[in-house]
Amino acid sequence: MRIGITSIAALSAGCSTHNTASDLANQNALEQASSAVMVASEQRSHEINAFKVATWNMEHFAYPIDTGCRPRTSDEIAAMKAYVAGVDANVIALQEVASIQALSLLFPESEWDLVFSGRSDSPAYECRESGFTSTQQKVAFAIRKGTQILDVQQNDQLALHKIGLRYGLAVTLETPLGPTAILNVHLKSGCFVDDYTASDKGSCQTLAQQVPVLELWLAEHQSLAMPYMVLGDFNHRLASADNYLASRLTSDKYHIDIATKHLVGCHPRYPEPIDHILIGGVKAASIASTAQVYEYEGMDGNTQDEKSIKAQEEAMLSDHCAVSVKLM
Secondary structure: OEOOOOOHHHHHOOOOOOOHHHHHHHHHHHHHHHHHHHHHHHOOOOOOOOEEEEEEEEEEEOOOOOOOOOOOOHHHHHHHHHHHHHHOOOEEEEEEEOOHHHHOOOOOOOOEEEEEOOOOOOOOOEOOOOOOEOOOOEEEEEEEOOOOEEEEEEEHHHHOOOOOOOOEEEEEEEEOOEEEEEEEEEOOOOOOOOOHHHOOOHHHHHHHHHHHHHHHHHHHHHOOOOOEEEEEEOOOOOOOOOOHHHHHHOOOOOOOEEOOOOOOOOOOOOOOOOEEEEEEOOOOHHHHOOOEEEOOOOOOOOOOOHHHHHHHHHHOOOOOOEEEEEEO
16 A cells, blocks of 8 residues: 655644643653754764664654653653754654654654554553553654655555554655665564474464565565665564574575674663664675664663663663664
């Protein structure tokens, strides 16, 4: 299914009302975030020397900010906006986002084009061990103004017609490599084994159904003889030496390079990364050499005692860190 790009204002229409306290909290978040990004902007060059593509799972990012499985404070919103400025990417594939209204807190319409999943809302549930009520988990793109968007496609096949599974979202952009197709994915969680085909877990059986959909997209774009990328939260340890899915994707059939396979995950308890960037249709060695993970301020992975681990977890603005590559 193909859709056009819709403005933030249009997508924001019809959103539900919320209480005065939430209004005030969100207004404070916007003001503090604007201040934070001005400070961050003074510390970085506005000249873009290379085209940078990133992926970031934002962990239940919602609007109003005090809702969902991971409520935020105004200070956290300001810190997240400063974090985005530090990543300094032209394109960010995002996961676990509830709405365009939430994204606009960090990605203002004056600076970014936002492309959002077309998946219908799924039923809410009680968040694990917290008593909060969930918001939506959808994928999206934030694309810096000035980047030409050639096409947008919703990949609803990745949801397997099952409630709660995420759509894929693909854009084709004009990049230094020429027109480049980029697919944003958030695959089924819970299958953290090396060979998903050998597991009888329900999550692995679901992943096994998503893989052919992903491979179909790869095959279609390989036949177009153009650069293409798949990035996002794979919920699977593709960097593991014995990972079956990684060996399948990097076989001669697809000529895919996992640009992020040498990175170490930022989470102190889960160092094997599940957020990855795959590149095809181009010699990717120089691109892979630019792969980078962005830790949050206050994280220090040099010590691994329990006190240090807890301090690092508290410093994390999301339970995932952004990773990026530069398209040379």
